[in-house]
Amino acid sequence: MLKGKKILLGVCGSIAAYKSALLVRLLIKAGCEVRVIMTVSAKTFITPLTLSTLSKNPVVSAFEKDDRGQWENHVELGLWADLFLIAPASANTMAKMAHGLCDNLLTAVYLSAKCPVVIAPAMDLDMYRHPATRQNLKILQSFGHLVLDAEHGELASGLVGEGRMAEPEHLLQQVEEHLSKKKRFEGKQVLITAGPTYEKIDPVRFIGNHSSGKMGLALAHAMASEGARIHLIAGPGQYKLESELIALTHVSSADEMYNEVSAKYDQTDIAIFAAAVADYRPIAPAEEKIKKTGDSMTIELVKNKDIAAEMGKRKAKSQVNVGFALETEKEEQYAKEKMDKKKFDLIVLNSLNDNGAGFSVDTNKITIFSVDQPKRHFELKSKQKVAEDIVNCIHETFK
């Protein structure tokens, strides 16, 4: 797997820098070409001479004051690498990477690199646990980088806990697994609708529903982790994105959702209609707040466009449309009728009769019907795990 790969190894100031020597040896043994960048403080833990001898290449560590008047080409180094491995990665360097600071060569190369990035943190246990570090690790993961878990054991401080850099053999094994994992939807365009829609009654009131958008968001993350680019078109709600591959467009009404979907649908490979779209809207929303008058009132409603059904009419042979059905009776019959009517390739049925399934909760229990596969029941799971099951079924249909 690693044979012939160009590995750029970034070494930060940490006692674990001594492990870099073994790491370089293992990489060379695996047939890699290795170049090393050290931060200035890394050189207080291990000498450049050791790493240049083992890597058979000069070690670079510029932006420190030297009189050579020479510019280190961080762009060239970043483009050269097939993989940028930062091991050990200190809390300080990870913070800079997470926030785009580049006051040394290592961080400047990081910002210029286009290759996959693997980060092996090393620090004391309290630094590792600190919310600032946890937040930075999350940010780095959201950039698509592989962040390896620090290992448990005795630390330089004498304390025992998590914070040790992964052992070089273990680290390489994880890197190999990561590189060999094929992303199943790399380069595919996926459109996902999510959340409720709000249909205006007057400037302060609307008709809505309890959808939280959690299922649609979980699907967006599951698809992004398989390399797809996602347009998430979402009704009102909180959507915390953890991947740069997801572009979020907020809409409010069914009409706005229809317009956004319609504009993007033709460039889409896979469309997942997870939104709980209001079927009707007030025919004439009031310009001013409606005042309380009689003992009852009537609001006349008019049908909204069925977004999924309209896109079904436009569906090209290569496109896959996935729908959802939430039923309280005749579940299988209604779900299959919807699949047929709206030209879905797959429909995900969640039953409100199941505890833990449906709106607002973090879990879901689904059955998937598909045009070319037998129906599949799944156990109650977190919405993230449910999203992975759906993604697996879409993959079966799409390939």
Ligand code: CTP
């Ligand atoms: N859907 C849509 N646009 C609508 C209504 C529904 O895109 N205006 C999509 C939903 O996102 C879902 C599927 O169609 O994927 C089924 O939604 P559902 O509300 O269950 O179906 P309806 O056709 O509205 O049927 P009913 O409410 O009568 O059960």
